[in-house]
Amino acid sequence: MTTITIPEHYGQSIVIALGVIPVLGFIHGTLVGNLRKAAAVPYPHHYATVEQCKSNPKAHQFNCAQRAHGNFLENAPQTMLSILVAGLKYPSAAAGLGAVWVVLRCLFLYGYIYSSKPQGKGRYMGGLFWFAQAGLWGLAGLGVAWELL
Template identity: 70%
Template structure:
């Protein structure tokens, strides 16, 4: 039998992984929905066409919001898991890095959608989320994973 001990200060880890990250996903959805409406891109179409983008600047902005949201969805679940696992051994560090990930993902969203830079290049403002995500992965695999393998 394997026993997993939850540290006393694990609440901060849960707040980031199961609170802040899903809330940011909800914000992504609201922004993307508003941009879709402004761009007049009907469901079930995922993106505005190139023609729509040439005719309506809001269509390009919608595409940026949609891509930012998709990229968030591609990365959020693993980041939540890495935060929860890393927090078993390093709760304060995992919560802090997870919060940094949320901060940089917020900059990524803002830059992608609202910076006005062509082709969504404003997203680079938040590109450091990759470092936070990598750090959480490393803490999970090499920090906690090494302990689990020795069981």
């Protein structure tokens, strides 16, 4: 039988993984919804067409917001799980890396939607989130390996 001991500062990991990251997801969804209206992209269409983007700058901005949201949704679950697993052994480090990930994701979102750089290249402002995410994977792996040894 395996016993899981919750460390003293594990609450920090919970706040980031189950509090801050879902709020960021809500912010993504709100921005996409608002820009959908401004771009006049009807449901169930996922993106504005090339023609819509040429005639309405908000349509391109909507596409950028939609893609940033999609990228967030692709990465958030594994990041949340990594924070929760890594936090069992390294609670402060996991919460710290999770917080860095959130800040970088905010920069990614802002750069993607509001930068004047072509082809959404403003997203590179927060592109270093991959390093925080990789650090969380490593911490989670170390924590699991530590318990197995």
